[in-house]
Amino acid sequence: MGQKxxxxxxxxxxxxxxxxxxxxxxxxxxxxxxxELREKYGIKRVRVRKGDRVLIVRGSFKGHEGKVVGVDVKKVRIFVEGVNLTKADGTEVPFPIHPSKVVITELDLSDPLRKEKIEGRVSGGE
Structure with missing residues (x-):
């Protein structure tokens, strides 16, 4: 028998x-x-990656645009350059943002596999 x-x-x-x-x-x-990217590539959503440019559309940092400097897979959060919190002792720490609260404005296509996968979808996967 299988698992319950x-x-x-x-x-x-x-x-x-x-x-x-x-x-x-x-x-x-x-x-x-x-x-613009949706029209160009015909894709609605894509996995966020370090190097992509994003625009924050929800939360206290709404309107900020910047490059993704880190991705935390375990906590499902991304870190955007220039989006920091100041701790009580004055040190700046990057603020974690859920990827559903951003819009990707520019893709990092330096990886040939990613470029092939995204542009391959445009031509209908041929």
Whole structure:
């Protein structure tokens, strides 16, 4: 027999969100593309990567645009340059942002595999 599958929402949530393996959490690190990029590539969302330029559209840093300087797969958060919090002792720490709260304005296509994958979708995957 197979494993028992729970139908209790709290247990399902625990498995899908809080205790998800990293390869599943990596798939949660997607952000919508700007309307210009969406027209150009025909893709609605793509995984955020270090080097992409993003515009923050929600939260206290709304309107800030900057380069992604880090990605935390474990916590499903990204870090944008210039978006920092000042601690009580005066030190600046990067502020973690959920990728759904940003819009990608410029893609980093320096990786040939990523470029091929994104541009391959435009031509219909041929």
């Amino acid at each position: 599958v729970s139908s209790q929402p709290r247990k399902v949530r625990k498995r899908q969100v809080y205790r998800a393996p990293l390869h599943v959490k990596a798939k949660q690190l997607v952000a919508p593309l700007s309307s």
